[in-house]
Amino acid sequence: MxxxxxxxxxxxxxxxxxxxxxxxxxxxxxxxxxxxxxxxxxxxxxxxxxxxxxxxxxxxxxxxxxxxxxxxxxxxxxxxxxxxxxxxxxxxxxxxxxxxxxxxxxxxxxxxxxxxxxxxxxxxxxxxxMDYLAVNPHLFSMGIPMCLNAINTTEITWNHAALQRTIQGLVSVLLSVKKSPIIRYQANSKLAKDLGNRVDETMNKESSLFAFDQSGHSLLLILDRRDDPITPLLNQWTYQAMVHELLTINNNRVSLSGTPGVSKELSEVVLSAEQDDFYKDNIVKNYGEIGQNIKELMDKFQAKAKSHQKIESIADMKNFVESYPQFKKLSGNVTKHVTVVGELSTRVNKYHLLEVSEVEQEISSQNDHSGHLSSIKKLIHNDKIRHTDAAKLVMLYALRYQNHSNNEIPGLIDLLEKRGVSDKLIKDIIYLLEYAGSHARQSNLFNVENAVKITKRFFKGLSGVDNVFTQHKPLLHDTLEDLIKGRLRDNLYPIVGNHSSGIRALDIIIFIIGGATYEESLAVHNLNSSYPSFNIVLGGTNIHNSSSFLDEIENAFRNVDMTKRRHTRHIRNVKFDFK
Known part of the structure; x- marks a missing residue:
């Protein structure tokens, strides 16, 4: 697929x-x-x-x-x-x-x-x-940035138009890859159940279109973004994910118009693995590797440019003209990627994102309440850190420790307010807890690691395989490993219709209501490499970075009376003067 x-x-x-x-x-x-x-x-x-x-x-x-x-x-x-x-x-x-x-x-x-x-x-x-956006070979999107409506603080439903569009898009994905899959869905999500039933109804209604000769069984697994609200909030360190988080990728296009000194030609650049070999080769490489590979690309360009400096004969001219399209393409790629990576580097240094990301990774991957609280307070007091990063650290803390007996969510919000963080970001903390707090999650998102796992990671870190910026693994990684190994529980992921749960699917399509992320796309890429007999494709209503994720949550709660929220006792000092 x-x-x-x-x-x-x-x-x-x-x-x-x-x-x-x-x-x-x-x-x-x-x-x-x-x-x-x-x-x-x-x-x-x-x-x-x-x-x-x-x-x-x-x-x-x-x-x-x-x-x-x-x-x-x-x-x-x-x-x-x-x-x-x-x-x-x-x-x-x-x-x-x-x-x-x-x-x-x-x-x-x-x-x-x-x-x-x-x-x-x-x-x-x-x-x-082809009623969907093909982003990577194993990643697709419906391009729907806002798909949810909150009826109140306890009930979130589909936006009707978004549901219809998603059904149509998913059906077209199945038809385009010629699969008639068994459908499973996240049990605690009515959103996932509704989508699964509607796709199944369409497949039955259009049974002649789905009469494929299936050499192997396929599966469509429908998940809810609320089960993992952590992944969209984190800073990223692989090329595609990093560009989306810091610059935003919109249909393969990246705007650099606000970047100082950028020429008009580079005010918007296209990043497409189908049209750009350097991007294709580096799309999942980490920040350090990208810098080295950019240098090699520049060296290659300079060597070619030098070889064309002397044109002393008709033969020289002919050779130059014949190679000019490739030369021009290489020149454009060098300029584009140097500009993009340069801007990423500027923002990483300017906003102290390495320091921020280290704390984000610790909160998302380890259980250390007092240590995490101390780290967050230190960064909140650091005026070099962006307001949005300070607020996101409090969001991560709130998600992990909302039920901790000594949680200090109100105190951290006080610090954010004293720092001058906007009301919008403060309210996002409450919206996030209402949207994807412990009440809304099916999985144990913060599974405390046992001593053996921690020891393994420690020794991996010593050998340079892992580092502090890649500790976090999205929940999807564990879900897919359970699925591949036949451990995905039927009561947590029931089947739509009358199908046997004992069938082992080798072709797996994952769809996340509320949006997928490039970190999850990387997890799918790695699992496809680790388990070559399986073929996994990931899709979502949208491809989120942290900004679009928070925008979607805000939009869902825009008409809800937040004075009657369930988290009043935790966040007593936040006033909502609008519905």
């Missing part, structure tokens, strides 16, 4: 199956993102695609078409898109239309399109199941 390969294969099918000749590719906002995640514009143009258009752009309706061109239409099968496409077909801009929907389309909608195709310009209508 490789979601990038699956999407690429569909795009090749779409661009090459129609008659030869120049084409226009007509998309909507979401399908534009789906395509751009796996292909650059220049790559698409190499497939005889002359022009890219957006059907939902205000300018498109006013544009004049070219009747001698063929139009490839790639849209999500939404009501809005069906209406826009009907308008297009009534007054066609192009000579022939090849229509491809990103998911299952209703027969009634096909009939409506046929009725509006009065000039008979539609040559083909197909379903190509």
């Amino acid at each position: 490789n979601v990038i390969s699956a999407v690429k294969a569909y795009i090749v099918k779409m661009t090459e199956e129609s008659e030869p000749g120049m084409k226009v590719l007509l998309m909507d906002k979401e399908t534009t993102s789906i395509v751009s995640m796996v292909y650059g514009q220049s790559e698409i143009q190499q497939k005889e695609v002359f022009l890219l258009e957006r059907i939902d752009s205000p300018n498109y309706s006013n544009s004049t078409g070219l009747r001698y061109l063929k139009c490839l239409v790639f849209l999500r099968p939404t009501q809005q898109n069906i209406e826009l496409l009907c308008t297009e077909l009534r007054n066609p801009k192009y000579g022939a239309y090849y229509i491809y929907f990103s998911n299952i389309v209703a027969k009634a909608d096909i009939k409506i399109l046929a009725e509006n195709d009065e000039q008979e310009v539609v040559k083909e209508v197909q379903e190509l199941y």
Whole structure:
């Protein structure tokens, strides 16, 4: 299972199956993102695609078409898109239309399109199941930043539109990788149960589409972000995860517009493993390795640049021109990655993130109340530390020690307020406890290690395999190891429908409601390497960094009366003057 390969294969099918000749590719906002995640514009143009258009752009309706061109239409099968496409077909801009929907389309909608195709310009209508964002070969996202609504402080439900979109996206993932899986879900999560049942209903309704010849059994495991609120809060130290946490990756694009001294050309850069070999080779490398590899990339570039300095003959010119595209690409990559890594380095040093991360890792991985409390207070008093990092340390403390008899959550909040931390960040601590405190979690997130495990880690640390910045392992790692070894308990992860729990699935699709993270993607990457007979793919409603994670929680509780929260006794001094 490789979601990038699956999407690429569909795009090749779409661009090459129609008659030869120049084409226009007509998309909507979401399908534009789906395509751009796996292909650059220049790559698409190499497939005889002359022009890219957006059907939902205000300018498109006013544009004049070219009747001698063929139009490839790639849209999500939404009501809005069906209406826009009907308008297009009534007054066609192009000579022939090849229509491809990103998911299952209703027969009634096909009939409506046929009725509006009065000039008979539609040559083909197909379903190509790529209704999701393929991020890495083993990672996909629905691109839904806000999927939850809190009814009150005890009940969190799906946003209806987000649920519908997630069902559609998950169904398209299964169809694109040709799997008809058994579905299991996190038992204490109504969100997970609802999603599992709805996906199962769709699979049964569309049974002919799911009639795959399964050589091995597959599994879809649906989890709830609330079971592990720690992972999205931590600073990261591998390239892709680090860039997302400190700079934010949005559909493979990173904005550097606020970085001092950055040229206009580098105000936004693309980080795509499909289009950038250096990024592909370093995507899961740690901070120290990236710096060394950047130096090697620069040395390679300088050596090539020196070899092109003397052009003394026609042959020299010919050789330079022939190598120029590769030379230009290498030049662009060097500049881009030096700029990105330079900005990461600046922020790590400016915000003292090594110091912050060491304490984060200790809190998330070890049980030492007095030691952790002392470390947090020390960093809160350090004015070099960002307000957001100080607040996140208190969040981690609150999650670990909320039921500790001597917890000092109110005292730490007092220190944050005296320091001048914003009301928004203070309230995020309460929102987080309501969202994913011990009452909401099924798993023992803070499992205290036994002496044998601690000793093993100590000796691993001595040999340089581990270090203080990689102590934390996301809960997903343990869940997947239990699943691989047949230890995942049926009462904690029940099966949807009448299927046997004794079946061993080698193809595993994990989906996290409330968003996945790049640290969890790294865990999946490592498990795929450690257990080569298994094939694991991870997805989520979104790919979170700490900022987007907290934004989602705030959004969920925006209409809840927080004066009636369960944590009043712990956080008595926080006033909520709004609903």
